[in-house]
Amino acid sequence: MxxxxxxxxxxxxxxxxxxxxxxxxxxxxxxxxxxxxxxxxxxxxxxxxxxxxxxxxxxxxxxxxLSKGINVTEHSDHYSVSVQAGENWHEFVQYCLQRGMHGLENMALIPGTVGAAPIQNVGAYGVEIEKFCHQVEYYDYTSETINVISALECQFGYRDSIFKHALRNKAVITEVVFKLPKKWIPNLDYGPLKHLEADDIGAKTIFETVCSVRQSKLPDPSKLGNVGSFFKNPIITAKQYVELLAEFSDLVGYAQSDGSIKIAAGWLIDEAGLKGFSIGKAAVHSQQALVLINLGGATGEDICMLAHTVMDRINEKFNIQLESEPRIIGSQGEVSI
Ligand SMILES: Cc1cc2nc3c(=O)[nH]c(=O)nc-3n(C[C@H](O)[C@H](O)[C@H](O)COP(=O)(O)OP(=O)(O)OC[C@H]3O[C@@H](n4cnc5c(N)ncnc54)[C@H](O)[C@@H]3O)c2cc1C
The missing domain is CATH 3.30.43.10 (Uridine Diphospho-n-acetylenolpyruvylglucosamine Reductase, domain 2)
Structure with missing residues (x-):
């Protein structure tokens, strides 16, 4: 049925x-x-x-x-926390905060499960899971073996990991082990956290600030269907950035360690005048250009047609190819958008 x-x-x-x-x-x-x-x-x-x-x-x-369970081991300078894949990510962040294990608070309110978090190296407000991920346990159903790999072996990148490449279509993540140092250093590098004072700030304040900023900025999926950011922030060459800057003086770029520049996909979509643009019952959110929403009764086809239109317009205007962040699922499995 x-x-x-x-x-x-x-x-x-x-x-x-x-x-x-x-x-x-x-x-x-x-x-x-x-x-x-x-x-x-x-x-x-x-x-x-x-x-x-x-x-x-x-x-x-x-x-x-829906597999549940969290196991904490205390060491002299850190906590080792093993978490079953089906634990809810945000509840896990709260669990750590309540027990004085800090570091994950910048990633509060990211929806989904702990098991999915390493796949795209989830991140928010200047912190990605790779910073605290120690090991990932996965079941390789092609060989019927349980394997454990280190964070390094996960090959984490921006919204990327080995689970999208060599281990795609063969691994199910069963457990993630986090290493949370006892010596906590707040990460206040990102936008709305910058005004907080590092000296007298606690992890709880960061957690609450992140939650309140996210709640004010992002549509709640229980009220307005969405998958958060629909597009990855594109990474372009420094040369292309300089060329674009000559035409679009307020284009903000973030230099990457290899000299390339990451730019905000939301800014591009906004600049192309696409906020609020809709196809069928799918629309670009009117406040958050990076978020595509289901206005009620949208089909997957509506969402994909809208995404395509946005990608085409950005390509025409800026010569930049946007990539979708969510996984696109067809009748037999994952497909390309
Ligand atoms: C409102 C909103 C805000 C968001 N904000 C952020 C954000 O700030 N930062 C961010 O990085 N992401 C964000 N996201 C995206 C999303 O929350 C993350 O990608 C999250 O990790 C997905 O978890 P999930 O359990 O829902 O995965 P699912 O959507 O259920 O699955 C995603 C993919 O992972 C695979 N998968 C799931 N579980 C496993 C497993 N145990 N083993 C192997 N494969 C598995 C699925 O097959 C699928 O391909 C946001 C989404 C929403 C709706």
């Missing part, structure tokens, strides 16, 4: 899957994944559904990861 995926994706798209399975432990997760892989039916691992776009009905099995 097809199952409607609307409650399981934050864009509130009403596509269905053939079979829907919830797993509540690591063992249930590895068993289910092995079973579906061996059946040769298309399979989609799903956490909170906050980074997927269902373009059509999924002709296979969705495995929803």
């Amino acid at each position: 097809p199952v409607n995926l609307k409650p399981h994706n934050t864009l509130s798209l009403t596509q269905s899957c053939e079979t829907y399975v919830e797993v509540n432990s690591k063992q249930e997760l590895t068993d289910a994944v092995t079973r579906v892989y061996k059946s040769a039916s298309p399979m989609l691992i799903l956490g909170g559904g906050s980074n997927v776009v269902f373009t059509t009905d999924f002709n296979g099995t969705v495995i929803k990861v």
Whole structure:
């Protein structure tokens, strides 16, 4: 019997899957994944559904990861925290804060699960998970083995990791181990946190500031379907940046360690006059140009057509190719937008 995926994706798209399975432990997760892989039916691992776009009905099995458990080991200078993949990310950040284990507070309120967080190296307000990720445990369903890799081996990059490349379509993340140093250094480098005073600030203040800024800026998916930022911030050459700057003097760029420049995709979309632009029931948010929203009843096709139009317009105006951040899911698995 097809199952409607609307409650399981934050864009509130009403596509269905053939079979829907919830797993509540690591063992249930590895068993289910092995079973579906061996059946040769298309399979989609799903956490909170906050980074997927269902373009059509999924002709296979969705495995929803709900495995729970957090285990803390105290060392002389840090805490080692092992977290099951199905734990909710924000609740985990709160858990750490309440126990005096600091570092993750800049990433408060990122929706989704702990298991999905390493895949795109989630980050916000100047901190990415790679800074505190120690190890990732995954189950390779092609070889039926449990493996543990270090943060270095995860090959973290901007919204990127090995799980999008060499381990794509073969690994399900079962557990993530974080290393949270006892000596806490606040990270106040980013926009709305800059005015806070490093000397007398606590992690709780950062947590609360991040939550309140996010709540004021980003649409709540329970009210207005969205997947957060729809496009990655493009990284361009210094030469192209200088050329664009001659035409668009307020284009802000952030120099990267290799000399390239990261620019804000939201700024490009805003400058192209696309805020509020809509196709069908999908629209560019009128305040947050980087966020595509479901106005109610949008189809995956509406969202993709809108995304394409935005990408085309940005390419025409700035000669920059935007890339989508969420994973685009077709009838058999992930597809390219
Ligand atoms: C309002 C809003 C704000 C957001 N803000 C941010 C932000 O500030 N920073 C940021 O980085 N992201 C942000 N995101 C994106 C999203 O929250 C993250 O990408 C998050 O990590 C996705 O988690 P999930 O559990 O919902 O993943 P899902 O959407 O369920 O899955 C995403 C992908 O990961 C795969 N996957 C999920 N779990 C596993 C697993 N255990 N093993 C293997 N593969 C798995 C899925 O198959 C899919 O391909 C935002 C999204 C929303 C809706």
